[in-house]
Amino acid sequence: MTLPLPPASDLAARMGRVASIAAAHADSVDRDGRFPLHTLEALKAERLLGIQIAADLGGEGAGFAAIAELCSQLGQACASSAMIFAMHHIKCSSLVEHAGDNEWQRGFMRRVAAEQLLLGSATTEGGIGGNLRNSICAIEVADGICRLEKDATVISYGTEADAILITSRAHKDAAPSDQVMTVFLKGQYSLEKTADWDTLGMRGTRSDGFIFKGEAPAEQILPKPFAEIAAQSMLAASHILWSGVWYGIAVDAVARAQSFVRAAARKSPGVVPPGALRLAEVANLLQMVRSNVVAALKAYEDARHDGDRLSSFGFSVAMNNVKLASSETIIDIINQAMLISGIQAYRNGTPYSLGRHLRDAHSARLMISNDRILGNTSNMLLVHKLDTRLLG
Ligand SMILES: Cc1cc2nc3c(=O)[nH]c(=O)nc-3n(C[C@H](O)[C@H](O)[C@H](O)COP(=O)(O)OP(=O)(O)OC[C@H]3O[C@@H](n4cnc5c(N)ncnc54)[C@H](O)[C@@H]3O)c2cc1C
Numbered sequence: 429m430t431l432p433l434p435p436a437s438d439l440a441a442r443m444g445r446v447a448s449i450a451a452a453h454a455d456s457v458d459r460d461g462r463f464p465l466h467t468l469e470a471l472k473a474e475r476l477l478g479i480q481i482a483a484d485l486g487g488e489g490a491g492f493a494a495i496a497e498l499c500s501q502l503g504q505a506c507a508s509s510a511m512i513f514a515m516h517h518i519k520c521s522s523l524v525e526h527a528g529d530n531e532w533q534r535g536f537m538r539r540v541a542a543e544q545l546l547l548g549s550a551t552t553e554g555g556i557g558g559n560l561r562n563s564i565c566a567i568e569v570a571d572g573i574c575r576l577e578k579d580a581t582v583i584s585y586g587t588e589a590d591a592i593l594i595t596s597r598a599h600k601d602a603a604p605s606d607q608v609m610t611v612f613l614k615g616q617y618s619l620e621k622t623a624d625w626d627t628l629g630m631r632g633t634r635s636d637g638f639i640f641k642g643e644a645p646a647e648q649i650l651p652k653p654f655a656e657i658a659a660q661s662m663l664a665a666s667h668i669l670w671s672g673v674w675y676g677i678a679v680d681a682v683a684r685a686q687s688f689v690r691a692a693a694r695k696s697p698g699v700v701p702p703g704a705l706r707l708a709e710v711a712n713l714l715q716m717v718r719s720n721v722v723a724a725l726k727a728y729e730d731a732r733h734d735g736d737r738l739s740s741f742g743f744s745v746a747m748n749n750v751k752l753a754s755s756e757t758i759i760d761i762i763n764q765a766m767l768i769s770g771i772q773a774y775r776n777g778t779p780y781s782l783g784r785h786l787r788d789a790h791s792a793r794l795m796i797s798n799d800r801i802l803g804n805t806s807n808m809l810l811v812h813k814l815d816t817r818l819l820g
Pocket residue numbers: 511515548549550551552553556557558559582583584585630633635791794795796797799800801803
């Protein structure tokens with residue numbers, strides 16, 4: 429099986445231009461905890477926000493493989509920028525895969541591509557935390573209008589987004605897991621800030637907490653139940669695109685450590701620098717993360733047109749494992765890279781600095797807590813036989 433390659437080889441060149449702008453601002457975005465506006469403007473200028481939308485709606489039909497590659501490219505420059513790009517495309521995937529022939533949703537996708545709209549996400553809720561398959565809040569529909577109020581404790585770039593895709597119970601009597609996802613456009617909702625995003629890392633994502641209050645035409649509710657959206661596209665999109673970002677952070681950490689070792693080798697010709705062996709070890713770990721993400725992309729492409737397979741325990745276990753492995757391993761990689769360059773990595777403002785990388789990487793295990801994911805996998809493994817084939 430071959431993975432679908434980027435539809436145009438110029439995607440990497442376009443992202444390369446964005447990444448150089450993002451890299452120039454990465455340290456100040458982190459230091460000041462500010463939204464990376466320059467990156468967003470560059471993404472829009474390069475028209476990279478609409479690439480996932482089908483060509484007949486004005487996009488370029490890019491698949492997860494192409495987008496994961498771009499996430500990793502941007503992740504090497506500025507992790508917050510890359511996470512914003514990834515989250516936008518995770519939301520896009522819900523539309524691309526599940527809007528069906530719903531006219532409003534198709535028109536909205538046209539707008540996303542044409543106007544390069546930025547999509548935000550509100551799944552996390554006070555009292556529910558990261559359990560995105562449950563909601564407390566419920567959407568109310570009356571006379572063709574839907575209304576929703578949600579204690580959304582974390583919405584990345586909530587104030588900068590052009591639209592927010594938000595989960596809720598399907599109606600006031602629905603069970604917590606009977607959910608829908610609704611698109612609310614800027615102007616159709618208010619955000620009352622409840623929590624400030626002053627965090628260890630991923631500071632540029634500006635993931636403040638808000639009370640969200642929205643009112644919109646009911647046709648903006650996605651036609652499929654959220655259970656299907658979560659299982660059939662969002663699980664894979666989140667874990668693969670996030671992993672693309674995290675791999676990018678680790679790649680840049682290893683690249684910095686490698687340049688430290690090479691500089692040391694140049695200073696003392698004929699002597700192998702002490703960090704060289706550790707660099708070889710860390711390159712090995714990096715390749716494991718990469719292989720893991722590539723395997724996940726293959727698993728998704730193999731299952732993509734088979735709803736039963738996408739909803740199967742085997743597929744969920746595989747996607748959970750990708751997220752667990754990449755989010756844990758990047759911490760080891762950056763820690764090892766820090767030991768290679770020592771104080772030069774620990775100190776801010778050197779070519780080998782890794783403080784920002786390490787702090788950003790620590791968010792990976794919390795973006796849906798790994799403990800929660802392990803709990804979910806352990807339940808499935810009570811009834812599901814592990815797939816032990818090598819090639820699947
Ligand atoms: C950079 C970043 C950006 C984000 N952006 C968004 C966004 O745009 N929109 C959005 O909706 N959310 C967003 N989130 C939220 C995120 O995806 C998680 O939902 C949220 O971080 C979970 O919050 P919590 O740590 O309080 O987790 P909870 O899920 O409430 O868990 C709290 C703790 O309890 C433990 N725990 C909970 N349940 C279990 C269980 N079943 N088994 C074992 N242990 C358990 C875990 O150890 C965990 O540390 C973002 C998070 C980050 C870090």
